[in-house]
Amino acid sequence: MIPPHAHLPINLLTASFNNTAATYKFYWFxxxxxxxxxxxxxxxxxxxxxxxxxxxxxxxxxxxxxxxKQDQLHEKVKEIAVVESISIDEDRNTIKKKLxxxxxxxxxxxxxxxxxxxxxxxxxxWFPSIAENKSEVHKxxxxxxxxxxxxxDQTHLTINxxxxxxxxxxxxxxxxxxxxxxxxxxxxxxxxxPDIPNKLIKPARRNSLTKQRKVWDTVIEELGGVDCIYTxxxxxxxxxxxxxxxxxxxxxxxxxxxxxxxxxxxxxxKSDKLPRMEIYFDTFYSLQKxxxxxxxxxLPREKLLEDYLSIFPDLENISELTEENKLxxxxxxxxxxxxxxxxxxxYML
Numbered sequence: 649m650i651p652p653h654a655h656l657p658i659n660l661l662t663a664s665f666n667n668t669a670a671t672y673k674f675y676w677f678x679x680x681x682x683x684x685x686x687x688x689x690x691x692x693x694x695x696x697x698x699x700x701x702x703x704x705x706x707x708x709x710x711x712x713x714x715x716x717k718q719d720q721l722h723e724k725v726k727e728i729a730v731v732e733s734i735s736i737d738e739d740r741n742t743i744k745k746k747l748x749x750x751x752x753x754x755x756x757x758x759x760x761x762x763x764x765x766x767x768x769x770x771x772x773x774w775f776p777s778i779a780e781n782k783s784e785v786h787k788x789x790x791x792x793x794x795x796x797x798x799x800x801d802q803t804h805l806t807i808n809x810x811x812x813x814x815x816x817x818x819x820x821x822x823x824x825x826x827x828x829x830x831x832x833x834x835x836x837x838x839x840x841x842p843d844i845p846n847k848l849i850k851p852a853r854r855n856s857l858t859k860q861r862k863v864w865d866t867v868i869e870e871l872g873g874v875d876c877i878y879t880x881x882x883x884x885x886x887x888x889x890x891x892x893x894x895x896x897x898x899x900x901x902x903x904x905x906x907x908x909x910x911x912x913x914x915x916x917x918k919s920d921k922l923p924r925m926e927i928y929f930d931t932f933y934s935l936q937k938x939x940x941x942x943x944x945x946x947l948p949r950e951k952l953l954e955d956y957l958s959i960f961p962d963l964e965n966i967s968e969l970t971e972e973n974k975l976x977x978x979x980x981x982x983x984x985x986x987x988x989x990x991x992x993x994x995y996m997l
Contacts, residue, residue, distance in 0.1 A: 649662060649825060650662060650818070650822060650825050651814075651818045651821055653814055655810070656795060656811065656814055657794070657795055659773075660773040660774050660794075660796075661797065663773035664677070664770055664771075664773055665826070665829045668829075668833055669716075669718065670715070670718065670719045670720065670721065671715050671716075671719055671721050671722070671830065671833065671834075672700070672719075672720070672721050672762065672765070672766045673769075673770055674826050674827075674830040675699075675704050675830075676700055676762075676766050676767070677822075678699070678700075678703050678823060678827075679695075679697075679699030679700050679703060680805070680815075681815065681819050681826075682699055682703075683696065683699070684807060684812070684816055684819060685819050689807040689809075689812060690805075690806050690807075691804060691807070692804055693760075693805060694748065694756075694759060694760070694803075695744075695748065696767075696805065697759040697760065697762045697763070697766075698743070698744045698759060699744060700721065700766075701721075701724070701725050701728060701747060701759070702741075702743040702744045702747070703740065704721055705725060705729075705740065705743055706736075706850040707847055707848055708722055708725045709725070709736040709737075710736045710737050710850070710897050710920075711847040711897050711898070711900070712898070712988070712991040712992040712993055713834055713838055713841060713844065713991065714834075714837050714838050714841075714991055714992075715834070716837045720762075721762070724758045724759075724762070727758055728747070728755060728758050731752060731754055731755055731758070732747065732752070732755060737850065739850075740850065747759065764782075767805060768782045768785035768786065768789075768800060770797075771785055771797065771798075771800075774789075774793070774794045774795075774796040774797070775788055775789075775793075775794070775796070785800065786800045786801065792808045792810075795808065795810060795811075797811055798811075827845075827848055827849075831845045831848060834848075838991070840987045841987060841991065842898075842900060842901070842984075843900040846900050847900060854896075857890045857902060857907070859952060860902060860904055860907050860952065863939075863943060863947065863952055864888070864890065864907075864908075864909050864939070865885045865886065866943070867938065867939045867942045868883060868885050868888070868909060870942045870946060871938060871942070874909060874935060874938075876888075876909070876910050876911040877908065877910070877928055877931040877932055878910060878911065878918070878923075878928070878996075879910075879914050881911050883909050883910075883911065887912075888910060888911070888912065889909070889910050889911070889912040889915035889916075890907050890909065890910075890915075891907065891908050891909070891910035891915045891918070892906055892907060893906050893908060893923060893928075893932055893981070894906055894922070894923075894984050894988065895919075895921070895922065895988065895993060896920070897920040897993070898920075898984070898987075898988040898991070898993060903955040903958075904939075904952045904953075904956065905936065905955055905956050905959055905977075908932060918996060921993070921994055921995060921996040921997075922985055922988055922989060922995045922996065923985075923995075923996060924996065925978070925981070925982060933977055933978070936977070937969045940953075940956060940963075940969060941969070958980075959976060959980050960973065
């Protein structure tokens with residue numbers, strides 16, 4: 649699973665992620681690895697705590713992935729977002745800088761909450777008989793007993809020198825292992841949420857929607873314009889925004905069946921809000937119905953037509969979208985809206 653070593657207890661490091669009841673172990677280890685990669689071996693705990701918050705920020709605040717009801721990291725990150733007024737999609741390094749420089753006592757309290765359990769409990773496989781006793785683990789780790797990963801004191805963590813080379817050389821593999829374990833954990837707690845692995849790290853950039861826009865240009869040109877389903881304003885070729893009906897932050901894809909043209913200013917204000925099905929689905933479906941029929945006629949070889957196959961597997965043989973197909977479309981979208989709501993996405997006002 650992770651690279652072996654002739655003289656290190658790799659099995660104990662692996663065991664740190666067994667029977668995980670919260671996410672803190674994953675983010676704690678990822679934060680340690682990031683510091684080791686930067687050449688740090690005597691590391692302030694607060695720096696690691698801010699690393700945990702920053703690493704989990706996008707998953708919690710942007711994608712609204714649930715960490716489980718008992719998870720304290722999820723709760724504290726949400727509180728810090730409010731206290732520090734940091735945007736939901738802020739850059740990781742900016743978050744770390746803001747938190748490390750924050751003078752707010754409540755922020756410090758929220759960060760140091762993790763010191764109650766996280767640092768010493770991670771070492772449980774090395775010290776199973778005293779794992780619950782923070783002071784005893786501090787004492788034992790200070791002597792690097794059992795070749796433990798690090799030593800603890802009140803304010804800092806010191807990487808065991810015998811582990812330094814292993815962590816540095818294998819940091820990439822170890823992070824991948826950690827993210828894999830984390831994705832399995834989060835998928836278990838979010839069984840109906842799509843694409844969990846791609847919601848663990850903020851992407852460097854969103855995919856371009858140029859191809860989807862060209863398709864909608866063809867549809868709009870054929871119809872002589874369409875009405876925005878939200879504002880009723882008339883939209884014309886090259887004068888609209890591409891809008892995700894179900895927020896991208898939930899579905900994490902750009903499939904054409906979830907994309908429609910919309911008023912540009914409204915699209916910006918809608919952000920990651922959910923549309924109310926009872927208000928908007930009929931007009932959404934009508935627009936999609938027209939799109940499918942026009943694309944099949946005007947652009948029969950358009951590969952984006954395949955985006956609809958998850959809803960209409962026999963799309964090639966559909967001559968027109970009937971009421972039955974409308975119900976099929978609705979039965980695909982409605983559960984996604986409900987799950988997104990349950991995960992904390994809000995409805996449009």
